[in-house]
Amino acid sequence: MxxxxxxxxxxxxxxxxxxxxxxxxxxxxxxxxxxxxxxxxxxxxxxxxxxxxxxxxxxxxxxxxxxxxxxxxxxxxxxxxxxxxxxxxxxxxxxxxxxxxxxxxxxxxxxxxxxxxxxxxxxxxxxxxxxxxxxxxxxxxxxxxxxxxxxxxxxxxxxxxxxxxxxxxxxxxxxVKDNSGIIDSIYLTESFLNDKMRLPVCGMSNILNEDIDVEDKKALFISHDVSFFTEKWSYLIKELVKRNGLEVGDISHFIFSQFSLKDIENTLGLLEVKNPKDKYTFIADKYGYTGSASPIFALNEAYNLNRINDSNYIIFCTVGIGYSMTALLYRV
Known part of the structure; x- marks a missing residue:
């Protein structure tokens, strides 16, 4: 196989x-x-x-x-x-x-x-x-x-x-043995927050317009409430493990987007994960939030700290501005 x-x-x-x-x-x-x-x-x-x-x-x-x-x-x-x-x-x-x-x-x-x-x-x-x-x-x-x-x-x-x-x-x-490797993924997109960021603010068609201030050729991020992300993440994770015949307790480690430590902790709380501090790796305190690379920063750290072992199930879970989400199930 x-x-x-x-x-x-x-x-x-x-x-x-x-x-x-x-x-x-x-x-x-x-x-x-x-x-x-x-x-x-x-x-x-x-x-x-x-x-x-x-x-x-x-x-x-x-x-x-x-x-x-x-x-x-x-x-x-x-x-x-x-x-x-x-x-x-x-x-x-x-x-x-x-x-x-x-x-x-x-x-x-x-x-x-x-x-x-x-x-x-x-x-x-x-x-x-x-x-x-x-x-x-x-x-x-x-x-x-x-x-x-x-x-x-x-x-x-x-x-x-x-x-x-x-x-x-x-x-x-x-x-592979034991169905290891990339197993499954799930996505969710609700685009009602799409206007909360633009890069560049002026749009590419106006990037060379000298009448536009240089700050308006950069990114514009409008602060907004995303506290509901934790409920959406927990929903995706529950659905993902359920349709693969697993339970949340079978997941050895979670690799989250590194944007918010509080969101990670709240999500694991909603999932009723036991010993949650041992079940995730957070590195944005050292590197800051590195966008799409942030889960891989966390994965690399988890491997270096021997937090991931053979046959472990791990879940990647991340979110994009706008918003869209994904959770991916992987077995080492």
């Missing part, structure tokens, strides 16, 4: 560390108190790029993942760039990464944008494609966030809580 397994994961963050004290001082000078926001979301520091772009960060993460997997670039059959922060519109970022990583046999390449679901969704879609294709055995997925250049100076949510970084996953189709 064939299945899609995670061969390796890796992350990269810039060296430029921004401390909590620096963040507070910056926003205090603007008359904006972000202490409650940082406490709720669980932030202590961030890493932000000074001169690196997302392509450069993805190259480093990709090289690390290839080395960790014990393979060569030419062993890769498909390459996916999964992010809502592309460096270029054309040619595709995946084409540029194909060249820089030397994945000469990856003839199937594309850019994928599902906002902050991008890397988990790409993992899901790649797995389904790999199972249906005779030609694709190994896939590399690269993604990340680089909002430092695109955020407004007074945007507390992005500037005070989001970090820059890149992540990489390598998937391999192989013979």
């Amino acid at each position: 064939k299945g899609i397994k995670i061969l390796s994961s890796s992350i990269y963050h810039p060296e430029n560390k921004i401390t909590k004290e620096e963040i507070l001082e910056n926003f205090d000078s603007k008359g904006i108190d972000v202490r409650g926001l940082m406490e709720t979301l669980g932030r202590n520091q961030l890493y932000k790029t000074k001169n690196e772009n997302i392509i450069e960060m993805c190259v480093i993460a990709g090289q690390q993942a290839i080395k960790k997997a014990g393979i060569k670039p030419e062993d890769i059959d498909m390459l996916i760039f999964a992010s809502d922060n592309p460096e270029y519109l054309a040619p595709s970022n995946s084409l540029i990464l194909h060249s820089k990583l030397g994945t000469v046999n990856a003839n199937n390449i594309f850019d994928f944008n599902n906002n902050c679901l991008s890397m988990v969704s790409a993992m899901d879609y790649a797995g389904k494609y790999m199972m249906a294709s005779k030609d694709i055995e190994t896939t590399i997925i690269l993604g990340g966030q680089m909002m430092n250049f695109f955020s407004r100076e007074d945007d507390a949510v992005i500037r005070a809580t989001s970090g820059d970084g890149a992540a990489c996953l390598i998937l391999r189709k192989e013979e």
Whole structure:
């Protein structure tokens, strides 16, 4: 029986560390108190790029993942760039990464944008494609966030809580036992919050208009209540385990979006997870929120801390601005 397994994961963050004290001082000078926001979301520091772009960060993460997997670039059959922060519109970022990583046999390449679901969704879609294709055995997925250049100076949510970084996953189709690998996924989209963010605010058709202020060519995030996310997450997770003949108690570890620590804790509370502190990994206190790469940052940390073992069931669960959600079931 064939299945899609995670061969390796890796992350990269810039060296430029921004401390909590620096963040507070910056926003205090603007008359904006972000202490409650940082406490709720669980932030202590961030890493932000000074001169690196997302392509450069993805190259480093990709090289690390290839080395960790014990393979060569030419062993890769498909390459996916999964992010809502592309460096270029054309040619595709995946084409540029194909060249820089030397994945000469990856003839199937594309850019994928599902906002902050991008890397988990790409993992899901790649797995389904790999199972249906005779030609694709190994896939590399690269993604990340680089909002430092695109955020407004007074945007507390992005500037005070989001970090820059890149992540990489390598998937391999192989013979498996016990139904291991990517098992199933579930999605939910309710788009009524779609007007709460725009990047760029002016739209791409106006990006070269010199009459438009530079701040209106950046991202606009409008604060809004998303406390209901925990109920939606718990619903998706319950449905996912139920239709696969499992119970929530069978899940050994949860890999959540790293946007909000409180939402993670509240979701596990609704699910009545026993010993919840041992059942999730949170890393946004160290790296900040890294968008679509944030679940992979958490996954990489969980592996490094030996929190995930063979035959464990784990669930990835994340959310994208607007909003859309996904939960993915995986067995190690």
